[in-house]
Amino acid sequence: MTLWLVLAVNSVTFGGLLFLLSAGFSLIFGLMRIPNLTHGSLFMLGAYFGATFVGGMLGVMFNFWLAALMAALLVAAFGALLERFLLRQLPGQQLAQVLVTLGVSFMAADFCLMMWGGDPINVASPEGLVGFLRAGSVAIPKYRIAIIVIAVVVAAALWLLLDRTRLGAMIRAGVDDPDMARVVGIQVSRLFTIVFALGAGLAAFAGIIGGPILSVYPGLDQDMLPLALVVVILGGTGSLLGSFVGSIVIGFIYNFGQAMLPELAYFVLFLPMLLVLLFRPQGLFGRFVP
Amino acid sequence: MSTRLIALAVAFVALFTVPYWMPGVYYVNVASQILFYAVFALGLNVLVGYAGLVSLGHAGLFGIAAYATGYMLQNGFGHVPAILVALVLGLVAMAIYAVLSLRSTGIGFIMITLAIGEILWGLAYRWISMTGGDNGISLHGRPAPFGIDVNTANGFYYMTLVVFLAAVLSVAIFVRSPLGAALKGTRDQPRRMNALGYHVWAIRFWACLFSGLLTAVSGILFVYYTQFISPQTLALTSSAEVLLMVISGGAGTLLGPIVGAGVVVVVKSVVSGFITRWNFLLGAIFVAIVILMPEGLVPGSARLWRLFWRKAGQRSAKAEAKP
Numbered sequence: 001m002t003l004w005l006v007l008a009v010n011s012v013t014f015g016g017l018l019f020l021l022s023a024g025f026s027l028i029f030g031l032m033r034i035p036n037l038t039h040g041s042l043f044m045l046g047a048y049f050g051a052t053f054v055g056g057m058l059g060v061m062f063n064f065w066l067a068a069l070m071a072a073l074l075v076a077a078f079g080a081l082l083e084r085f086l087l088r089q090l091p092g093q094q095l096a097q098v099l100v101t102l103g104v105s106f107m108a109a110d111f112c113l114m115m116w117g118g119d120p121i122n123v124a125s126p127e128g129l130v131g132f133l134r135a136g137s138v139a140i141p142k143y144r145i146a147i148i149v150i151a152v153v154v155a156a157a158l159w160l161l162l163d164r165t166r167l168g169a170m171i172r173a174g175v176d177d178p179d180m181a182r183v184v185g186i187q188v189s190r191l192f193t194i195v196f197a198l199g200a201g202l203a204a205f206a207g208i209i210g211g212p213i214l215s216v217y218p219g220l221d222q223d224m225l226p227l228a229l230v231v232v233i234l235g236g237t238g239s240l241l242g243s244f245v246g247s248i249v250i251g252f253i254y255n256f257g258q259a260m261l262p263e264l265a266y267f268v269l270f271l272p273m274l275l276v277l278l279f280r281p282q283g284l285f286g287r288f289v290p
Numbered sequence: 291m292s293t294r295l296i297a298l299a300v301a302f303v304a305l306f307t308v309p310y311w312m313p314g315v316y317y318v319n320v321a322s323q324i325l326f327y328a329v330f331a332l333g334l335n336v337l338v339g340y341a342g343l344v345s346l347g348h349a350g351l352f353g354i355a356a357y358a359t360g361y362m363l364q365n366g367f368g369h370v371p372a373i374l375v376a377l378v379l380g381l382v383a384m385a386i387y388a389v390l391s392l393r394s395t396g397i398g399f400i401m402i403t404l405a406i407g408e409i410l411w412g413l414a415y416r417w418i419s420m421t422g423g424d425n426g427i428s429l430h431g432r433p434a435p436f437g438i439d440v441n442t443a444n445g446f447y448y449m450t451l452v453v454f455l456a457a458v459l460s461v462a463i464f465v466r467s468p469l470g471a472a473l474k475g476t477r478d479q480p481r482r483m484n485a486l487g488y489h490v491w492a493i494r495f496w497a498c499l500f501s502g503l504l505t506a507v508s509g510i511l512f513v514y515y516t517q518f519i520s521p522q523t524l525a526l527t528s529s530a531e532v533l534l535m536v537i538s539g540g541a542g543t544l545l546g547p548i549v550g551a552g553v554v555v556v557v558k559s560v561v562s563g564f565i566t567r568w569n570f571l572l573g574a575i576f577v578a579i580v581i582l583m584p585e586g587l588v589p590g591s592a593r594l595w596r597l598f599w600r601k602a603g604q605r606s607a608k609a610e611a612k613p
Contacts, residue, residue: 035400229405281394
């Protein structure tokens with residue numbers, strides 16, 4: 001019983017991290033119609049930058065949350081540059097854009113290996129969130145609860161942004177019909193940059209927030225990208241609700257799969273994707289088939 | 291036509307005499323690598339070039355054939371059953387892969403194949419009782435087809451060369467066949483092909499199977515060449531490398547993937563002698579080719595070649611017209 005509860009908490013925590021990662025992925029996909037294959041790298045870059053700031057490798061030890069914010073802003077700026085100077089060179093050529101993001105992801109992975117070496121870096125939980133919350137015989141790490149709270153807050157903020165603001169209305173218009181959005185005077189190309197930067201920042205934030213749980217290591221990008229892909233195939237592209245539900249589902253399947261069928265954990269992820277592809281190719285909440 | 295025949299004859303002679311004019315065994319081995327990677331690239335090109343379907347999970351299929359061969363040999367089976375099982379398993383895996391990924395085309399196809407490829411990688415990495423995990427599977431000895439010893443570099447080279455020529459011939463026949471023409475039709479005008487009464491899905495499915503067969507063949511050659519297989523072979527980088535061979539050489543041409551395989555293998559072997567950052571270079575080449583020479587090296591150079599000759603022809607025509 002205790003084991004199940006701990007597994008369930010871990011699943012929700014991991015689902016929260018996945019949501020932070022895949023919400024941006026899904027929005028970029030919805031708006032620009034391309035899977036951004038650098039998304040795993042952005043997650044890893046955020047984790048490495050954050051670990052550098054927290055670990056005091058620059059001479060100053062930063063507060064965890066400040067470091068997370070700085071890493072997110074840095075990677076968001078990188079994302080904006082990437083969109084502006086590389087993807088913008090290939091307007092409308094989706095295939096070429098995907099290949100460029102793939103090339104950049106290899107360069108980023110090798111850059112991280114060059115800068116930080118091959119050893120995993122452990123990130124300490126922020127002060128005040130070390131230790132456990134006890135309820136009867138169950139002990140749950142405080143930090144995991146903090147991640148769940150953060151994911152819910154970010155989800156609410158994103159929902160408010162998309163549903164209640166002018167920018168959000170423009171993004172939704174761009175996702176639904178980019179051509180018509182252009183006709184009514186929305187600068188869709190500027191939205192591309194904004195959404196790309198937002199997605200990059202969120203992925204980086206997830207990277208450093210996940211640091212104390214996953215630690216930071218080379219290959220983290222290749223571990224996370226397929227998860228984001230599966231979440232988006234499951235939830236549907238361009239849908240915030242889709243990535244939320246998809247993340248939680250995948251979080252559960254991944255954690256329970258690892259506990260019960262450790263050798264086939266990756267394969268178990270495949271099953272929901274298979275069912276969705278066969279019966280609902282646009283995803284659970286998606287509006288179009290990619 | 292005659293120049294083409296001469297070029298073909300020169301290429302044949304050059305290929306068959308490689309062990310005699312190459313400076314050493316190392317170079318013969320590099321030539322073998324180029325040939326079996328060229329088979330892999332030809333297989334991927336059937337989808338990328340002629341069907342317009344970019345697959346990012348082909349390393350997974352390549353790996354299935356290689357692991358199947360390794361697993362069978364490790365468990366004491368002979369070479370013939372091992373190769374047969376690897377081919378059948380590769381085709382079955384491709385059929386499943388095709389049924390899932392052909393739910394979609396374009397970007398959706400890329401995404402699904404990428405996800406399947408990563409899952410196959412994860413399987414190879416985690417399913418330790420079957421695949422040996424990170425330690426991989428080691429083989430001992432190569433088969434001896436018709437009693438010919440292929441344990442030497444030269445012997446292996448000739449075996450690979452025969453398989454390579456068969457693969458090139460089969461792709462050439464496929465492309466010129468009605469099925470190949472229909473496949474190109476589904477790439478350019480899927481709706482029109484559908485309206486004309488072609489079964490677009492079935493045509494793509496058969497193309498996938500053909501691609502899978504070539505991929506499995508190259509996977510088997512690979513595992514016999516390296517005598518070792520590990521999850522690294524199935525990683526996204528491997529899928530990207532072979533895709534780079536196809537698009538750098540020129541997708542949708544017969545010669546393109548072969549030239550691309552040559553360029554990538556040579557650059558990789560040469561560069562890895564000097565720097566350890568092959569992945570960085572791979573990414574940079576990817577970005578550069580996509581932005582600067584999207585049509586690939588072979589069509590790009592062919593265009594420049596034609597331009598040059600047309601200019602030269604105009605110049606001589608003018609010179610004749612002057613007096």
